[in-house]
Amino acid sequence: MLKVAIIGTGYVGLPTGVGLAELGNQVVCVDKIEDKINKLNQGKLTLYEDGLEELFKKNVKSGMLKFTTDTKSAVEDADIVMLAVGTPPHPITKEADLKYIYAAAEELAKYLTGYTVVATKSTVPVGTGDEVEAIIHKTNPKADFDVVSLPEFLREGFAIHDFFNPDRIVIGYESEKAKEVLLKLYQPFVGKCQFLCVKRRSSETIKYASNAFLAMKIHYINEMADFCEAAGADVREVAKGMGLDSRIGAKFLNPGPGYGGSCFPKDTNAMAQMGKKYGTPLHLIETTIAENDNRKARIGQRVIATIKDHPQGKIAVLGLAFKGGTDDCRESPAIDIIKEMIKYSRNIMVYDPKALENAKSILNNTVHYAETITEACSGADVAVILTEWEDFKKLDLDHLKSIMKSPKIVDMRNMLNGEDVIKHGFQYQCVGRKL
Numbered sequence: 475m476l477k478v479a480i481i482g483t484g485y486v487g488l489p490t491g492v493g494l495a496e497l498g499n500q501v502v503c504v505d506k507i508e509d510k511i512n513k514l515n516q517g518k519l520t521l522y523e524d525g526l527e528e529l530f531k532k533n534v535k536s537g538m539l540k541f542t543t544d545t546k547s548a549v550e551d552a553d554i555v556m557l558a559v560g561t562p563p564h565p566i567t568k569e570a571d572l573k574y575i576y577a578a579a580e581e582l583a584k585y586l587t588g589y590t591v592v593a594t595k596s597t598v599p600v601g602t603g604d605e606v607e608a609i610i611h612k613t614n615p616k617a618d619f620d621v622v623s624l625p626e627f628l629r630e631g632f633a634i635h636d637f638f639n640p641d642r643i644v645i646g647y648e649s650e651k652a653k654e655v656l657l658k659l660y661q662p663f664v665g666k667c668q669f670l671c672v673k674r675r676s677s678e679t680i681k682y683a684s685n686a687f688l689a690m691k692i693h694y695i696n697e698m699a700d701f702c703e704a705a706g707a708d709v710r711e712v713a714k715g716m717g718l719d720s721r722i723g724a725k726f727l728n729p730g731p732g733y734g735g736s737c738f739p740k741d742t743n744a745m746a747q748m749g750k751k752y753g754t755p756l757h758l759i760e761t762t763i764a765e766n767d768n769r770k771a772r773i774g775q776r777v778i779a780t781i782k783d784h785p786q787g788k789i790a791v792l793g794l795a796f797k798g799g800t801d802d803c804r805e806s807p808a809i810d811i812i813k814e815m816i817k818y819s820r821n822i823m824v825y826d827p828k829a830l831e832n833a834k835s836i837l838n839n840t841v842h843y844a845e846t847i848t849e850a851c852s853g854a855d856v857a858v859i860l861t862e863w864e865d866f867k868k869l870d871l872d873h874l875k876s877i878m879k880s881p882k883i884v885d886m887r888n889m890l891n892g893e894d895v896i897k898h899g900f901q902y903q904c905v906g907r908k909l
């Protein structure tokens with residue numbers, strides 16, 4: 475059993491804390507936001523993740539998982555202190571903003587006692603480990619510590635699943651002693667996944683290089699989808715054929731409205747900035763960023779084109795979250811597509827089973843909000859699917875046709891059986907094939 479303090483209780487810190495407690499470690503999660511800690515101490519979760527609640531309650535009850543605003547009490551006893559605070563993009567430079575990491579490093583430094591490993595879980599630019607080390611050393615020259623990079627690869631909505639079923643565990647270290655402590659922490663995964671112990675700067679790069687590669691992979695299949703539509707091929711068949719090559723792999727080849735979320739846009743931008751900083755421009759990543767943005771604008775135009783004969787017509791938008799299974803609208807392609815359509819139409823009604831409240835805080839009164847699919851589509855001239863919610867797969871097409879003004883569907887997630895939709899008398903467009 476190790477004693478672990480985790481600074482930051484967001485989408486990374488909280489699932490990681492719960493997971494490590496479940497593995498038998500004594501975990502204390504720290505956050506500056508008192509309200510958050512109060513809620514967690516009352517047994518209330520502050521974010522939704524599939525499977526999180528059960529493990530959270532179990533480990534709070536057994537005393538293995540605790541929450542506090544007091545960094546000192548959490549850190550002074552800890553064998554490992556993990557930094558899991560936000561690294562949002564700087565509004566102007568788009569570089570990762572490290573002010574929360576540096577502030578946390580300075581604060582925790584004061585309370586280190588005995589040998590402690592400080593592990594960076596947040597996604598941080600190459601060289602941040604060196605900076606954190608320097609800050610701690612400057613604040614507390616007597617501290618006995620090592621800094622490691624410990625990137626996380628959890629997907630939102632699947633964080634608990636991914637925590638217990640990692641593809642790999644990457645440990646970026648500069649001292650054998652620190653590496654041994656982390657190997658002890660992750661001992662339960664020995665034999666279950668690959669371990670990669672590398673230089674700290676390599677580890678920091680692995681996280682960005684992986685996310686940027688996945689973003690490029692998605693953008694690649696999106697471009698192939700456009701090509702297939704023009705060339706008379708079917709992107710679903712093309713993706714299948716590509717994915718059967720184990721060097722390519724079948725995952726992340728679903729074309730759609732572009733990638734979004736709290737990681738890919740932020741991390742691709744940060745990586746591109748790092749490339750510039752080191753004088754090694756990353757052209758593939760730069761192009762991916764620009765073209766992923768252009769794609770969203772083009773899709774907005776594409777929907778608008780479907781109502782060119784009656785420009786005042788109602789547009790129903792189904793799906794606002796950046797992907798299915800979450801209420802998160804951060805950098806959601808749906809939001810950017812709507813922002814493009816707003817330039818041409820003020821008759822847009824949006825629906826999402828989970829993300830309506832979050833979308834309201836971004837889109838305000840520029841669109842109308844519907845509580846149900848039926849409300850969104852009633853009297854609509856076109857319905858556009860932008861997030862892959864299971865509910866949209868089960869659309870009652872007869873009912874939809876009876877309530878829409880003109881039966882048109884633009885399916886940007888390839889959710890529906892196009893042939894069936896057309897049989898029901900709709901005009902139908904999807905991604906990567908023409909019907």
Ligand code: UDX
Binds near residue numbers: 626627628692725726
């Ligand atoms: C991602 C990484 O997958 C995860 O490893 C990292 O730790 C955090 O960033 P997440 O942002 O939760 O996770 O979402 P993910 O499931 O990867 O999807 C990202 C975006 O790509 C979404 O907008 C999604 O709709 C889109 N996507 C994904 C596609 O358009 N097609 C695909 O085939 C896969």
